[in-house]
Amino acid sequence: MSSDPWGRVDETGTVYVRTTDGEQVVGSWQAGTPDEALAYFERKYEGLVVEIGLLERRVKTTDLSSKDAQVAISHIREQVDAHHAVGDLDALKVRLDKLVETVDARREERKAQRAKQSDEARHSKEALVVEAEELAQSDQWRAAGERLRALVDTWKGLPRLDRKSDDELWHRFSHARSAFSKRRKAHFASLDAQREEARKTKEKLVAEAESLSASSDWGPTAARYRELMADWKAAGRAQREHEDDLWNRFRGAQDVFFAARSSVFAERDAEQTENLKLKEELAEEAEKLVPVQDLKAARAAFRSINERWEAIGHVPRDARPKVEGRMHAVERALQESEETEWRRTNPEARARAEGLTGQLQAAVDKLQGQIETARSAGNGAKADKLQRELDGRQALLEQALKGLHEFGG
Structure with missing residues (x-):
């Protein structure tokens, strides 16, 4: 018979382990000496x-979930309980019990952390809603539109709340x-309507100007042309x-x-x-x-010059x-600056540019991801083919980003 402080082997080859509950049968050993049997079960x-x-370190140093930790603890405990x-x-049982306490404490800590994060997310989303509702009344179409888009990005980065609260916000x-x-759409529709009204008014002014072009009543006709010019500017x-x-x-009619x-x-020469x-x-x-630096100031100066x-x-x-x-030529330069500013602040054109950029970015x-997958799988030919396609898409994306930059984005 052979023994050590934690176990022994009797004359029949039965191996025992000593516990606080008394000796427990470990197993039977017939393949060698008793010392070899003890050494085997000690290993x-x-x-x-x-x-x-290893499990203790994982629980303390990694983000191992409570559920996975409990499964691992149960697996080891079954082996310990089987003697x-x-x-x-x-x-070992004491260490496992302490490990259970640690896992429970971590679970409560994470629960509290999630509650804190949820509360912070709620306050953040409520603040976003309040700001969005204020911006909804703004007439600063470009700035407010850009800020609302930024708020959407911020919203997407925040955690979800409970479904009811999240849906309401x-x-x-x-x-x-x-x-x-x-x-905003109504505003620009109104501008379009104003331009259409200006067109109709100017067509009437053109018709009268052309009807007066053959007049020899110099004084009254010249005066009327000046009135028509004033009406033209006011239109x-x-x-x-x-x-x-x-x-x-x-x-031409005036000429x-x-x-x-x-x-x-x-x-009068x-x-x-x-x-x-x-x-x-x-x-x-x-x-x-020209070149125009301050459009508003340039327009005012040009009106003054034109009046003189x-x-x-x-x-x-x-x-x-x-x-x-x-x-x-100067007036055309001013008009082109106005058109450039209009195109730069045109929300529909900007939205199209952003949409194209987003689609290209998603494709890139x-x-x-597909290239990384192909290379990980050792498929170099496919990866090279995808890389050529990626190079083309990235070139298109760079062009799209340049176009978007013209909108100040």
Whole structure:
């Protein structure tokens, strides 16, 4: 018979382990000496010690879930309770009991942490809703639209609450965004309506201007043309595709009349020569507004110049195209700056650009994942083919991002 402090082997080859509950049968050993039997079951004990040590470190140093930890503890406890090892099994049970306490404490700690995170998420989402509802009333279409998009991104990054609370807050958040979009759409629809009204008004002004172009009643007709010009300016801008054509017709009708008047009043050549000098000075003053740095200030300055221009009167007919062309070039530059600003702040065009960018980014992300999967699987040919496709998509994405950058995004 052979024994050690934690076990023994009797004459029949039965192996026992000593516990606080008395000796427990470990197993039967017939393949060698009693010392070999004890050594074998002592190694099994050391294996259990190693398993428990590893599990203790995992519980303390990793994010092992409580459920998985309990399963692992139960698995080891079954082996300890089965007494198939020789060693201090009671000490192992104590370690397992302490490990259960640690897991329970971690579970409560995580539960409290989740509750805290949920409370923080609730406050964050409520703050987002309040800000979105305030922005819904804003008339700063570009800034408010950009901020609402940023709020959506922030919302997506926050944890979900309970379904009822989350749905209620999201409903308010979504309603605020919809209200803003509706107001913005109505605003730009109103602008379109104003441009259409301006087109109709200017068509009437053109018709009258053309009917007066053959008049020889110089004084009253010239006065009426000045009134028509004032009405033209007051009418606002029509749609871009109509504005230039209407202006050319309007100005052309006036040119016909004033050219005829100039031929009759040839004696005014001297005066018109002086007018030309003054208009050339105004044209030079206007040309200093280009390139446009401050559109609003440039527009105001140009209106002032134009008012002085109109007050000067006519210039010699042969000099008119050149000097007026200089003014028209400045006006076109201002109009182009307005159009550029409009395109840059156009929410529909921006939305399309963002949509395209998002689609391309998603495609790039997907291809990158597929490439990693192919390389992990050792499929280099497929990975290379996907890489060529990714290079093409990334080039398109760079172009789309450049386009989006023109909107200030």
